[in-house]
């Protein structure tokens with residue numbers, strides 16, 4: 001009798017748990033996003049961006065949002081590591097696919113990696129959130145300003161490199177302008193959607209959104225959407241039914 005009540009109590013009050021895969025090619029900003037999620041939804045600080053290194057194995061993050069538990073699996077995006085992704089497909093309720101929207105030269109690689117993900121039968125019907133990341137500029141770029149030229153002395157003051165000789169300073173300046181132009185070119189989520197022109201999205205819920213994993217812009221809106229679609233998704237029903245069958249076989 002007790003176990004019956006306990007089971008009922010657990011059914012009513014326990015929070016639904018969802019597994020969300022964070023995928024995308026290397027340097028897209030997946031781990032930065034994971035650390036930002038931890039910071040936004042828990043008391044944990046989350047690693048600052050300058051302490052994040054390329055992922056080789058798996059990073060796991062747990063948060064609670066909209067009365068559910070979300071478990072994120074963040075995998076490495078380097079070419080040799082992408083074969084590991086599919087080992088996690090079967091258990092995933094949804095996928096967040098991160099794209100560096102400031103690096104058009106890498107869009108083709110992002111697109112083909114994503115198409116491969118979408119073709120995999122183990123991810124059938126999984127809701128998909130595509131993030132056009134890096135929409136917000138780092139603080140030093142904001143400081144020197146969008147318009148007008150950056151004076152070398154102003155930049156030097158900020159970089160605190162006054163002791164370098166002039167030639168080196170010019171090189172540093174050139175590098176900064178290159179980075180600046182790259183970031184300045186971040187494409188919007190709708191432009192990215194047009195470029196990707198994905199064909200296999202029909203039966204799954206999906207959304208494109210421009211975000212910044214650095215400062216958290218739009219991240220909470222994305223998580224709200226994701227929770228809502230996972231709760232309504234047929235895939236969630238299928239995973240639940242399978243877990244139920246597995247549970248009853250274990251009794």
Ligand SMILES: Nc1nc2c(ncn2[C@@H]2O[C@H](COP(=O)(O)OP(=O)(O)OP(=O)(O)O)[C@@H](O)[C@H]2O)c(=O)[nH]1
Pocket residue numbers: 024025026027028029030031032033049050052053054055056075076077078133134135136137138183211212213214215
């Ligand atoms: N400007 C800007 N840079 C970002 C943003 N998010 C991540 N980055 C930078 O992008 C680089 C790669 O970030 P990671 O989070 O390590 O990328 P990743 O997708 O986890 O890369 P792998 O682990 O190699 O697959 C780092 O230098 C980050 O600081 C962002 O929103 N804006």
Ligand SMILES: [Mg+2]
Pocket residue numbers: 030031032053054055074075076077
């Ligand atoms: Mg990473």
